[in-house]
Amino acid sequence: MTGTASVGWIDIVVILAYLFATAYLGWLGYRGTRSAADFLVGGRSAHPVIMAVSYGATFISTAAIVGFGGVAGLFGMSLLWLTFLNIGVGILVAFIFLGEPTRRLGHHLGAHTFPELLGHRYQSRGIQIFAGVIIFLFMPLYAAAVMTGGSVFAASQFGIDFEVALLIFALITAAYVIPGGIKAVMYTDTLQGFVMVFAMIFLLVFTYWSLGGVTTAHQTLTDLSDLVPAPLAQIGHQGWTAMPAFGWGATAYDLWWTVITAIVLGVGIGVLAQPQLVVRFMTVRSRRELDRAVPIGAVFILLMTGTPFVVGSLSNAWFAQQGPLLRGQVVEMIDADKDRALVELMQQGESGAWSPVINPKTQAPARAALIINARETARTADGETFELVAGRSVAATYTKGDADRIIPVYIASALPKWFGVIFFLALLAAAMSTMSSQFHTMGTAAGRDLYEQMADRGGHREPSILVMRLAVLIGLIVAVIISYTVRQEYVVARFTAIFFGICAASFLPAYLGGLFSRRVTRAGALASMAVGMGVSLFWLVFIKAREASAIGLVQWVSGGKTSLLADSPNWPAVDPIIVALPAALLTLILVSAFTRAPDEAHLRRCFPDRR
């Protein structure tokens, strides 16, 4: 709808040059010191910048940049609370309070995967297998989010079909992760991190500059609150620099519950129990290395999440000021002084006559709020004359309501063409660094935590490399199938939030209990994980309307309703984490209180430094 998307030979050369550089760096690393483990074996220290940027590049993916950036374009700057938590919880709390205990416990117990850490801590093969199953089953959902984010951008930037972009993206990913890219090559991660940093700084500075500076840009966005699309206003959207309306008991508060529970809390807290991030702490050399990584990690995450959330929101101001002109017929004036009106959008046919644009979802003429710039007389196909207005609207109008396309369309429309290629490389970098750790985690979950534990009934056995590679391949295929099949509203952010929420509810109480409490029991941990996952899944399948209606089981059970609580406003918008995490925590405490305390000798092995 906007921009002149195409793929030129210069684009292809730049992308190939970047891929070769990444491959070359990976190969150099392959021959020498390459992973955090190598640094440790050699008794050397990875530079804190490398450690922090490598962690950050794993943390941040296309899901954060394209998915959540697009959600910010739709819902506004209230998403900055997620940036606040990403730094406060994902970096400060994680590195300062969890990093060292995780590292020590992992090394004391000889654990190399997250399920292994839990399994060894609680002396339970069942816990290890259960955690491995959760990771193997749900990680592809997150990988699909990352893949969709990258493919949506590539499709917009280079003017190709989403399916073609997805295929290319999947092939690049396969080429990267299958032959050896899943090794945690820290230098490659770091190169990818620096590409992301450059792209984000340029994107932020350019956006503020093009809108007249920080305050002017924000003020312009604040003044657009009367252009909020009606469906969003009805669920509590009050403008892109305002929080959604807060309250309980009416659908007018749904947006607040969606933004705060699903996006801010689900992802903001969920990061603490991300298996692929937790294992990173074990590869760190010392507490000092963790401390030194905090400042770089904090600034990196500020740039990586703050920029897309701010730019996503501000894209509305850019489109309203400088976006392509839209044309149509005024239906209703919103503000006559500011010349803002609700307009029925129209397009000109080959004969020169104007006809309405039909909304494919509703099959009715598409309407949008416009800031009117020009008026002229035109005629319809029937020869009737009418006043045709031309004006600009907010981002969602240009992407037909698809949040996942807001950042790609903004970049294709507003930024220089060369930047689109750089940004694509940044997304490729973000995707590769995250996906390599996702597939590594899936592979080890299948090989070490499932196959070895189940096939050998706990006896020592060499890891099955074949099983790991097969798991990586299966995970990749499943992720591609999910990406290809599921194309719904802001699906990238939703898949990410679902995975983060399930991890938080299933793992967080048992993980924290395992690190800090001597009283948490094996039964308590296992029950907590089962309750966390069970409640999360029940909520997703039967209560949370958006997911439940897509899965379809709830309609069958309730006779067509989209949620078992469809008649109780706001409940269908509440994220599972709000119910599942407290339930899991309570289960951990109660079951631990009534079951036999762990063996003292084992506790001394877990915590030799404590009395």
Add this chain to the structure above:
Amino acid sequence: MIGIDDPLVLTAYLGAILMAALGLIYGLVRRNAARDEVTPEDRLWALDEKKVDDEI
């Protein structure tokens, strides 16, 4: 302030920057505060990790 009227959104905007600043201060203050030693146990763990990495 800075064109954002809603105090909660403004708090999130400035709070995110403040969190990053806190991280910077923490890093500076704790730069050399913690011990930096690799124990034999750490090295054993890393050797095992490297083995799995190499195999995969």
